Amino acid sequence: MIAVNYAAREFGVKRDDNPKEALIKCPNIRLVHVATYEEGDQEAKYHEKPSSFTHKVSLEHYRKEVFISFMHSFFFEGKKAKNSTLFH
Numbered sequence: 390m391i392a393v394n395y396a397a398r399e400f401g402v403k404r405d406d407n408p409k410e411a412l413i414k415c416p417n418i419r420l421v422h423v424a425t426y427e428e429g430d431q432e433a434k435y436h437e438k439p440s441s442f443t444h445k446v447s448l449e450h451y452r453k454e455v456f457i458s459f460m461h462s463f464f465f466e467g468k469k470a471k472n473s474t475l476f477h
Contacts, residue, residue, distance in 0.1 A: 391423065391446050423447065 390411065393402050400415035411418050424433035425444035433447030 390420075424450065 390402075390404055390406060390408070393404055393406075393411075397411070397415050397418050400418075402411045402414050402418065406414070408420055411420065422435060424435055424447040425439045426433055426447060427436060427439075427444050433449060436444060
C-alpha cells in the first residue's frame with residue numbers, strides 16, 4: 390500500500406500492511422488500484438497483478454492532484470497550504 394488515510398489508521402492499518410491484513414483490520418476499507426511501471430514500460434499502466442518486486446508505482450496522478458489542490462487553495466481561498474493538509 391502506498392498511502393493510508395486517517396480513518397483507516399484508527400483501525401490500525403499501516404503502509405506496510407498487505408491488502409489482506411488491511412481488510413482484516415478494517416473490513417470497510419476501500420483499496421484503490423494504482424498505475425505502475427513494469428521494466429520496459431514507457432508509461433504507467435494498470436497491470437493485472439503488480440508486484441512490489443517487479444513494478445514501480447506511478448505518482449503522476451497524485452502529483453497532478455496535489456498541484457491542483459494547492460493552486461485552488463492558494464488562488465481561490467487565499468491560503469498557503471502544505472501538502473499534508475491538502476487531502477484532509
